Structure formats: structure tokens, C-alpha cells
Amino acid sequence: EVLLLESGGGLVLPGGSLRLSCAASGFTFSSYPMNWVRQAPGKGLEWVSSIGSGGTTTYYADSVKGRFTASRDNSKNTLYLQMNSLRAEDTATYYCARAVRPSDYWGQGTLVTVSS
Amino acid sequence: DIQMTQSPSSLSASVGDRVTITCRASQGISNYLAWFQQRPGKAPKSLIYGASSLQSGVPSRFSGSGSGTDFTLTISSLQPEDFATYYCQQYDTYPLTFGGGTKVGIK
Numbered sequence: 721e722v723l724l725l726e727s728g729g730g731l732v733l734p735g736g737s738l739r740l741s742c743a744a745s746g747f748t749f750s751s752y753p754m755n756w757v758r759q760a761p762g763k764g765l766e767w768v769s770s771i772g773s774g775g776t777t778t779y780y781a782d783s784v785k786g787r788f789t790a791s792r793d794n795s796k797n798t799l800y801l802q803m804n805s806l807r808a809e810d811t812a813t814y815y816c817a818r819a820v821r822p823s824d825y826w827g828q829g830t831l832v833t834v835s836s
Numbered sequence: 837d838i839q840m841t842q843s844p845s846s847l848s849a850s851v852g853d854r855v856t857i858t859c860r861a862s863q864g865i866s867n868y869l870a871w872f873q874q875r876p877g878k879a880p881k882s883l884i885y886g887a888s889s890l891q892s893g894v895p896s897r898f899s900g901s902g903s904g905t906d907f908t909l910t911i912s913s914l915q916p917e918d919f920a921t922y923y924c925q926q927y928d929t930y931p932l933t934f935g936g937g938t939k940v941g942i943k
């Protein structure tokens with residue numbers, strides 16, 4: 721069974737940093753690209769980032785480019801999202817998803833709140 | 837960026853109704869179109885990819901069609917568990933973009 725479990729969310733001050741993790745199981749993690757997608761409270765879905773299976777190829781939404789960095793440790797079956805210079809508008813539930821057709825399995829999400 | 841426009845933004849329907857949601861892309865995306873279902877408080881669930889292919893385990897009452905710029909999601913006979921919000925997404929070009937969502941409520 722494919723499972724994706726996000727962690728690392730919480731309350732952070734504007735300008736602060738946070739690192740999200742997504743632990744994968746039930747499939748050969750190193751063979752699949754992965755996505756990060758977020759959803760602000762009461763709003764729609766917004767794609768954040770994609771990373772290739774080897775971790776060398778990454779794509780970002782303009783809204784996070786230069787502030788967020790996606791990475792992965794295939795030996796630990798874990799995907800990461802390093803978020804720096806956080807803003808109030810980054811407040812959202814962050815989901816990781818396996819990037820197949822185009823996101824076939826999703827985690828349950830982790831909430832990030834940016835507030836003073 | 838490719839803009840995805842869904843309509844309607846919300847609708848009310850009864851169990852057993854046929855429901856159709858449309859999604860329009862601001863430029864051609866071939867068939868690189870996916871549909872997702874999201875129930876309140878839950879993660880999105882993939883329904884359809886390639887505009888018309890059902891993900892494994894998705895009931896056959898869901899179907900998708902279209903190519904280029906105009907797409908539709910149809911639920912042939914609405915079931916109680918189908919009351920949710922539905923999103924389309926294009927994956928032809930980065931940045932990947934979602935439609936604004938269609939909330940299907942109970943009439």
C-alpha cells in the first residue's frame with residue numbers, strides 16, 4: 721500500500737523558516753518524481769514544487785521561487801521542503817504527492833501557520 | 837502560465853442526478869488534464885488523468901472527456917459520497933495549474 725506521511729508543520733513567525741518532511745512507503749521511492757501542493761484555509765489547491773526521481777531536477781511556483789527548496793533523500797525514502805522567509809500568505813496545508821499521472825497518491829497534509 | 841477556469845463554481849444536486857463540470861484551459865494542453873475530488877477535511881483524491889482515463893479503484897460512474905482547451909467531468913448518477921469539491925489540473929506545462937474548484941452540494 722502506498723503511504724505518504726507529512727510532518728514538520730506548525731506555527732512560525734513571519735520571516736522564519738520551517739522544513740517539511742514526507743515519509744514514503746509501499747513503493748520504490750527512488751523511481752518516482754514527487755510534488756508539493758498547498759491549500760490555504762478555505763481556498764483551492766496550489767501547486768508548489770516538483771522534484772525529479774534523482775533529486776537534481778526541480779520546478780517551483782513563482783510565489784515560492786527563491787524561498788523554498790525541495791529535496792529528497794532516496795536512502796531514507798523521504799521528501800523535504802525547506803521553506804525560508806515565510807510570509808503570512810504561505811499559511812496553508814501542505815501536501816506531498818507522488819507525481820504519476822500527475823499526482824496519483826497524496827499524503828494527509830501538514831498545516832503551516834505563519835503569524836506573529 | 838496556463839489558466840484553468842472551472843464552471844460552475846458550485847452546484848446543488850440530488851442523489852441519482854447526472855452532474856457535469858467543465859474546465860477550460862487558456863491554451864491548448866492536449867489531453868494533459870487531471871481531475872481530483874476533495875471531501876471536507878481530507879486530502880485530494882485522484883480521479884482521472886489523461887483527460888479520460890480513470891485512476892485505479894475509481895467508480896465507473898465518473899468519466900472525463902475533452903482535448904485541447906475544453907474538458908468535462910461527468911458523474912452519471914450522483915452518490916452520497918460524491919458530495920465534495922472537484923478540481924481540474926493541467927500538467928502539460930510548468931507551472932502546473934489547478935482550476936478554482938467546483939463544490940457539489942446536496943439539493
